[in-house]
Amino acid sequence: MTALTLVQGDITGESADAIVNAANSSLLGGGGVDGAIHRRGGPAILEDCRKLRASQYGKGLATGRAVATTAGNLHARWVIHTVGPVFSRSEDRSGLLASCYRESLRVADELGARTVAFPAISTGVYRWPMRDAARIAVAAVRAAETDVEEIRFVLFDEDAYAAFAAEVG
Template sequence: MVTLRYRQGDITQEHVDAIVNAANSGLSGGGGVDGAIHRAGGPAIMDACRELRRTTHRAGLQTGQAVATTAGRLPARWVIHTVGPVYAAGLDQSDLLRCCYTTSLAVADELGASSVAFPLVSAGVYGWPIADAVQQAVTAISTATTAVTDVRLVLFDARAYAAASALLGPAAEL
């Protein structure tokens, strides 16, 4: 059974088996969560991403899919990179957003991870409305078939935390 907790904080400081990165399809680093993870984890993560692009992911990582690399200097063992959909009003891509969570948990299962920290995928520069991003994350995590027992939703700012609190209540553990 999965224990889902949420809190406001810095995902790069989470002591878990795997940290999920809201990556771009080129696995090339960037801003937001992606940039923070690469900066904190150091060059080993980018080196591993380049190797994936050279070998198994020549065309990049498709939206909704996930792949793991080393976590470099992060307090986690692995980084699971997933590519969220870019929000477009009038186009329902919520299934792709939920896939980011379920495929990341499937990769965590393959790795033998029991604890995973997620950011709020697609809710930053990809423009997904925060309240719905929280809803999609919770739906995906709570319905996933996984051996992971500890899932943390690490929310970057007070606005995202308020949205999670409004949906889930003030408790940090569900």
């Protein structure tokens, strides 16, 4: 059985087999979690991302999909990049958000990762309401068939931690 754990803090300081990046589709870095992972992980992550863009992801990574690179200077073997959806009040994109978690775990399984650290995907500049994002994230990882032994949600502040804690129970 996969253990779900919660940590309040900075995901770039976590030690895990894989750290999930809430990336933008370009894979070339950005703000929020994405920028922090690229800054702390160093140039090796960007170099791998550029290689991915030059090969099979010329138009970028699609929303809800995931792909892995080196973790550079992070305390991990891999970074799994996933592109979350922008929140919309007029269109239900919750399936895309759930797909980010499922696809990240699929990639983790392909890599042989046993510990995976996730941020709260799409809750920053993509404006997904935290409680709803927590509900979708926890349900998606609980339903996923995976060999990952520990799924760790690394939550930046008290409000995010409380929302995820309410869902984990």
